[in-house]
Structures are given as C-alpha cells and as structure tokens.
Amino acid sequence: MTEMPSEPLLQVRDLGVTFQSGSRTTVAATGVSFDLRAGEVLAVVGESGSGKSVSSLALTGLLPPSPACEVTGSARLEGRELIGLTEDALTRVRGRRIAYVFQEPGTSLNPVYDIGFQIAEAVRLHRPEVRDVDAAVLTALSEVRIDDPARVARSYPHELSGGMQQRAMIAMALACGPDILVADEPTTALDVTIQKEIMDLLARLRAEKRMAILLITHNFGIVSSFADHVQVMRNGRVVEQGPTAQVMHSPRDPYTRGLIACIPRLGQKRRRLTTLRDELRAS
Amino acid sequence: MNPSTPPLLEVRDLAVHYPVRAPWFFMPTPGPKKAVDGVSFSVPRGQTVGVVGESGSGKSTTGKAVIRLAPVTRGAILYDGVDLTGLGSADFHPYRKRIQMIFQDPYNSLNPRTDVFGILSEPLEIHFPAMSRSEREARCEQLLRSVQLTGDDLRKHPHEFSGGQRQRIGIARALAVQPELIICDEPVSALDVSVQAEVVNLLQDLQESLGLTYLFIGHDLAVIEHVSDHVLVMNAGRIVEQGPPETILRDPREEYTRRLLEAVPKF
Numbered sequence: 001m002t003e004m005p006s007e008p009l010l011q012v013r014d015l016g017v018t019f020q021s022g023s024r025t026t027v028a029a030t031g032v033s034f035d036l037r038a039g040e041v042l043a044v045v046g047e048s049g050s051g052k053s054v055s056s057l058a059l060t061g062l063l064p065p066s067p068a069c070e071v072t073g074s075a076r077l078e079g080r081e082l083i084g085l086t087e088d089a090l091t092r093v094r095g096r097r098i099a100y101v102f103q104e105p106g107t108s109l110n111p112v113y114d115i116g117f118q119i120a121e122a123v124r125l126h127r128p129e130v131r132d133v134d135a136a137v138l139t140a141l142s143e144v145r146i147d148d149p150a151r152v153a154r155s156y157p158h159e160l161s162g163g164m165q166q167r168a169m170i171a172m173a174l175a176c177g178p179d180i181l182v183a184d185e186p187t188t189a190l191d192v193t194i195q196k197e198i199m200d201l202l203a204r205l206r207a208e209k210r211m212a213i214l215l216i217t218h219n220f221g222i223v224s225s226f227a228d229h230v231q232v233m234r235n236g237r238v239v240e241q242g243p244t245a246q247v248m249h250s251p252r253d254p255y256t257r258g259l260i261a262c263i264p265r266l267g268q269k270r271r272r273l274t275t276l277r278d279e280l281r282a283s
Numbered sequence: 284m285n286p287s288t289p290p291l292l293e294v295r296d297l298a299v300h301y302p303v304r305a306p307w308f309f310m311p312t313p314g315p316k317k318a319v320d321g322v323s324f325s326v327p328r329g330q331t332v333g334v335v336g337e338s339g340s341g342k343s344t345t346g347k348a349v350i351r352l353a354p355v356t357r358g359a360i361l362y363d364g365v366d367l368t369g370l371g372s373a374d375f376h377p378y379r380k381r382i383q384m385i386f387q388d389p390y391n392s393l394n395p396r397t398d399v400f401g402i403l404s405e406p407l408e409i410h411f412p413a414m415s416r417s418e419r420e421a422r423c424e425q426l427l428r429s430v431q432l433t434g435d436d437l438r439k440h441p442h443e444f445s446g447g448q449r450q451r452i453g454i455a456r457a458l459a460v461q462p463e464l465i466i467c468d469e470p471v472s473a474l475d476v477s478v479q480a481e482v483v484n485l486l487q488d489l490q491e492s493l494g495l496t497y498l499f500i501g502h503d504l505a506v507i508e509h510v511s512d513h514v515l516v517m518n519a520g521r522i523v524e525q526g527p528p529e530t531i532l533r534d535p536r537e538e539y540t541r542r543l544l545e546a547v548p549k550f
Contacts, residue, residue: 047476047477191338192504193337193542193543193546195548196546196548199548218475220476222548223550224549248550258477259476259477262476262480263476263480263505264503264506264508266504266505266508266544267532273480273484273509274480275480275481275484
C-alpha cells in the first residue's frame with residue numbers, strides 16, 4: 001500500500017505457542033512477529049500443522065488454559081498487551097476488537113437456533129450499548145449483501161447454502177464492529193464461484209470499513225489477488241514474510257518456492273507436477 | 284480418441300432421480316430430485332475423463348451410479364459392451380472387482396479399528412478366495428510399496444498416518460483386486476497442495492504402469508486440466524459441455540464454464 005505508514009493496529013512480537021500433553025511438549029508456533037495496520041490484509045499460508053491458525057487463536061486466548069497450553073511473547077492491540085489478559089478483559093477484545101470467521105460455517109453455527117438469534121446473541125454480549133438489537137442484526141445481514149435479511153434472520157442454518165451460511169458468519173463478525181477480522185480458511189469448504197463472491201465481499205468490507213484482515217489460507221491464488229503482505233509458515237516457524245508481489249514472484253526461501261511450484265495452474269499443462277520434495281532437493 | 288476400439292465405459296442418457304417425501308402426509312408429494320438427468324459420455328481404455336462442477340452438480344452421483352452406489356432411474360451403463368444396469372447382483376459381482384473407487388476423505392473412508400493389512404486384505408478375501416494368508420500378506424506388502432509406503436506399515440492403524448499417507452492406503456485398497464477402471468471421487472481435494480502434487484503424480488504413474496482407466500471427479504479446474512484427456516463440465520445434473528481440456532478450459536463455448544473459469548483466482 002502506498003499510504004502513509006500509520007501506527008500498526010496490531011503488533012505481534014516473538015509469539016510462541018507450546019502444548020503440553022503428559023510429558024510430551026509440542027511447539028506449535030515460535031518466533032512469530034508481524035504488524036497489521038487498519039485496512040490491511042495479511043495472509044498467513046502454510047500446510048496443515050504449520051501453526052498458521054494457532055497463532056491467531058492465541059491473540060484472544062482461544063486456546064486451552066495453562067498448563068496444557070503456554071503462550072509466550074507479545075501481541076499489542078493499539079499498544080495494549082493482549083497476552084496474559086484476564087478472561088474478562090479478553091471477552092471485551094473478542095468480537096468487539098478482533099472477530100473470527102472459521103472454515104466450516106456448517107459446524108460453527110448452532111443448528112437449533114435461527115441465524116437472527118445467533119447474531120443478536122453476539123451483539124448483546126459484545127456491544128451491550130446497542131439498544132435496537134434487531135435492527136443491528138438486519139444491518140449486519142444487509143452489509144454482507146444478503147438481499148432478504150429478514151427472511152435469512154428467521155432461517156435455521158440447515159435451510160441455507162454453504163455460501164449463505166458463510167455470509168451469515170461474516171455478518172455475525174461484522175455486527176460487533178471489529179477492527180480486525182481473522183478469516184481462517186473462509187472459503188476452503190466452498191465452490192470456486194461462491195469463493196469469489198465471499199472474497200469480493202471481504203475486499204469491499206476492508207475498503208469501506210478500513211477493517212484489517214488476517215487471512216489464514218493455503219490457497220496462493222487468493223493470496224495473490226487479495227493480500228498486501230504474506231507470511232509463510234512451516235513447522236511452527238515463519239520461513240518467509242514480505243509484500244505479496246515479492247513473495248509470490250521472487251520467493252527467497254526454497255520451501256516457499258516449492259509450495260508455489262507444486263500448484264497446478266490453469267492453462268499451463270505440464271507432463272508432471274513439481275513436488276515440494278523435487279524443489280527442496282534442487283536447492 | 285481411437286474410434287476403432289470400443290470405449291471401456293459408455294454411459295448413455297443416465298438419470299438418477301431421488302424421490303422426495305412430502306413434508307407432511309397430507310401435502311402433495313413433490314417431484315423427484317433429479318441429481319443426474321440425461322448424461323452421456325464415454326471413457327476410452329487407458330485414458331482419464333475428468334468431471335468438474337460445483338457441489339450439487341451431480342458429478343459424484345454420476346460416478347457412484349456406475350458402481351451401484353446410486354440408484355439408476357434411466358439410461359444405460361455399458362462396461363466393456365455389457366449393460367450393467369440390467370444385471371442381477373450375482374452377475375454384477377465380477378464388475379465390483381473390475382471397477383474400484385477412491386474416495387475424497389481419507390479420514391472417513393478407512394476403518395479406524397482395522398490395521399492396514401486388514402483394510403487391504405478384505406477385498407482380496409472377497410475377490411480372490413483361493414489366496415492363502417501368506418500370499419495375501421505378500422500381495423499387501425507389494426501394494427504398499429507400489430504407493431510408496433513400506434511393508435512395516437501393514438500392522439499400523441489409520442490414525443498413525445497423515446492425510447496423504449491415508450489417501451495412498453485408499454489407493455492401495457482400490458488396486459488390490461487389479462481393477463481396470465478406478466472412479467476417483469475428489470481424491471486430492473482434502474489434501475495440502477504439496478501432498479496433492481505427490482498423490483496426483485502417483486495416480487498418473489500407476490495409470491501408466493498398470494494401464495488403468497480413470498473417471499476423475501473434482502472441483503479444482505487446474506487439477507482436472509492436468510490429469511484429463513477429456514473433460515465433462517456438469518451443472519444441475521446435466522453435462523454443460525465436454526471435450527479435450529485444451530478447448531474446454533481455454534476457450535469454453537458455454538457461459539457456465541466461462542463463469543467457473545473466471546472465478547478461479549489467478550496468480
């Protein structure tokens with residue numbers, strides 16, 4: 001982005017997450033650092049188990065309590081330290097400041113309540129000052145380009161398609177007016193056409209509301225068309241980070257190069273796909 | 284395609300309709316759900332036909348109908364010249380050996396309580412009852428090696444493997460009975476991109492060495508383009524267009540295919 005380098009909204013330094021199970025210690029993430037500014041999109045990419053989700057969950061204490069899980073390092077939201085906050089203080093950060101949208105809308109939504117009830121619940125919890133909760137619900141649903149918000153508010157999750165469920169999840173996140181949206185694989189379970197609609201929607205929201213987005217994904221296509229910065233993770237460590245164009249077109253790390261090389265691309269039919277192993281062996 | 288040799292599989296006007304029950308007994312019964320409605324294509328021996336489409340397009344149901352995992356309402360499924368739809372279950376039995384299937388979710392398609400030997404030897408017990416246990420064991424070890432696992436893995440259980448390794452076990456199970464046609468139902472959709480590349484390469488190597496024929500169902504257009512000799516684009520139970528990937532996925536004639544292609548993020 002070519003704007004003035006404003007003060008970062010979120011400053012993460014040397015964040016680490018360790019899980020303790022009996023006598024076994026697993027380092028899920030270590031040495032994770034990044035800045036996130038208002039209106040900016042940071043993509044975190046990596047394979048399953050690379051630690052890309054766990055560091056974003058650590059920001060608002062969404063991990064098991066100590067001693068099962070230890071979070072180290074620092075994460076400052078507008079200068080205020082998040083790591084080590086009490087549960088009460090974290091509740092005021094969750095939703096209100098940092099909201100989450102997860103991969104599977106079908107499992108994130110409660111099947112026995114209608115959509116309107118679930119959004120209203122989030123509003124009541126995170127924005128108790130709102131008087132007209134029903135109006136806030138309808139506003140949120142229309143912000144995600146749902147044509148008939150009143151009908152969707154009365155619908156149960158099973159009555160909606162996957163794309164509509166994900167819109168409802170995003171509406172729920174927006175209803176709390178967050179500064180940062182963590183989108184953890186928001187389109188992995190969706191068809192490409194629906195994926196495009198959801199990503200277009202997120203792009204518009206980031207532009208209109210200057211919302212910062214932490215996008216966790218393994219889809220490099222989405223990264224290159226959507227993110228300002230990229231962070232590549234492997235085995236809990238950041239192997240490379242930088243502006244999207246730089247990382248995508250001239251990756252410095254062989255692992256990043258391998259990850260990009262092994263994706264089949266439309267219109268570039270090769271006899272054989274490059275594997276990560278080929279690429280790592282070559283370097 | 285070579286017109287002189289008949290295709291291994293020929294599907295003519297296939298339809299799979301599911302009856303829909305009325306929500307209450309006094310309401311009129313709605314019309315059937317037409318999951319697949321009038322689909323025709325053929326799969327030449329040794330080639331790969333790719334099927335793409337969105338969820339609900341009927342692509343998986345088409346694959347399942349071929350091996351009787353979905354009920355055929357209308358149409359013919361000619362396998363090596365024989366119409367499978369007219370066969371009784373005893374007559375169909377040999378085709379269960381000749382046609383195998385690989386499923387999308389490597390976590391749910393393997394029995395968690397059986398070790399790898401049990402998983403691989405079950406199809407052998409059914410289709411090769413004369414095989415002794417030691418012969419089965421030797422065959423299972425050889426199968427594991429063919430999917431780049433080792434004989435030591437025979438005594439392990441599914442939870443001890445990664446997603447990619449489990450998909451390899453699924454492939455080994457399909458190969459166990461020496462099939463001719465394998466229906467690959469989104470075999471790499473649940474895998475990381477790095478693992479996806481390895482499994483796709485493995486499937487192509489096996490096709491070459493064993494002369495396999497694939498009906499490859501997927502939603503990733505780039506993967507389908509990579510593996511296919513011929514592509515079917517499906518929407519709402521029908522084939523929108525079909526042809527070689529170079530024309531279908533580069534210069535589509537149909538608006539629907541164009542929209543699918545445009546939705547793929549470029550980089």
